[in-house]
Amino acid sequence: MTVTARDATRHAWLDYAWRIASAPMAGDSHIPACEASGGAPPIPGLTAADCATRLPGFIGERYEAGKGVLLVGVVFKTAETADPAFLPAVSAGATWARAGRSAASDAKFFAETRDAYTNAMPGWPVWKRFGAVLHALGLDLGDVAYTNAAKCWHTWRGYDDRNLAKNLASKCSSKFSRISSLVECIEPRQVYLAGASAAASVRRSAKRDMFVVNVVNGAVDGMEPWPNWLTEARGRYLGLTREEPAG
Numbered sequence: 001m002t003v004t005a006r007d008a009t010r011h012a013w014l015d016y017a018w019r020i021a022s023a024p025m026a027g028d029s030h031i032p033a034c035e036a037s038g039g040a041p042p043i044p045g046l047t048a049a050d051c052a053t054r055l056p057g058f059i060g061e062r063y064e065a066g067k068g069v070l071l072v073g074v075v076f077k078t079a080e081t082a083d084p085a086f087l088p089a090v091s092a093g094a095t096w097a098r099a100g101r102s103a104a105s106d107a108k109f110f111a112e113t114r115d116a117y118t119n120a121m122p123g124w125p126v127w128k129r130f131g132a133v134l135h136a137l138g139l140d141l142g143d144v145a146y147t148n149a150a151k152c153w154h155t156w157r158g159y160d161d162r163n164l165a166k167n168l169a170s171k172c173s174s175k176f177s178r179i180s181s182l183v184e185c186i187e188p189r190q191v192y193l194a195g196a197s198a199a200a201s202v203r204r205s206a207k208r209d210m211f212v213v214n215v216v217n218g219a220v221d222g223m224e225p226w227p228n229w230l231t232e233a234r235g236r237y238l239g240l241t242r243e244e245p246a247g
């Protein structure tokens with residue numbers, strides 16, 4: 001069987017995802033700190049065993065290094081009754097961590113997380129931004145990888161929790177798994193961030209010509225927000241405008 005570049009990228013992503021999904025079972029030192037900060041509370045509809053995992057995100061079946069894009073959220077927020085379309089993404093990680101690595105368990109985790117995110121993401125508030133980006137680029141969720149800055153989650157209880165989200169995003173991305181390690185692992189062509197929390201980590205690792213956008217305010221490559229950033233993003237993705245190394 002020939003191993004394609006796409007297979008190699010998917011395997012690299014699975015190695016990355018395993019370190020995150022299995023971290024609670026492995027006694028990762030970040031886990032107690034993350035829970036003390038309000039991360040990973042119980043999720044209605046899931047057992048404690050289901051919730052004994054963290055969320056690496058997903059990778060689409062057509063994602064290719066140098067071509068696919070990476071979408072980065074801040075922290076997954078569960079409502080009082082969590083989105084039923086998303087619950088399988090949490091239990092998939094716990095099941096995978098208990099089963100251990102094998103070709104079959106890896107394939108099951110890949111498919112279950114892809115399906116759960118693909119079903120749930122169009123219902124998320126941030127989809128207004130990410131959906132617009134993918135539409136402009138002519139891509140769909142099969143072409144992208146997604147992760148949150150925080151690999152734990154928290155419950156959504158209004159404005160105060162935004163500070164909690166920022167705190168978790170900063171703790172998780174700096175101490176647990178930096179976004180930069182994912183960028184190095186799957187080499188996206190462009191990175192779209194839902195906010196500024198992971199921007200520093202991405203820019204530290206990104207190749208100098210990687211196009212990085214904050215989709216909340218349209219700040220491109222660390223510059224001031226651009227009113228026409230979506231047009232610029234599309235132009236650069238399709239090669240309609242030249243990509244000048246920043247700085």
Ligand SMILES: [Zn+2]
Pocket residue numbers: 034035039150151152168171172176
């Ligand atoms: Zn955490």
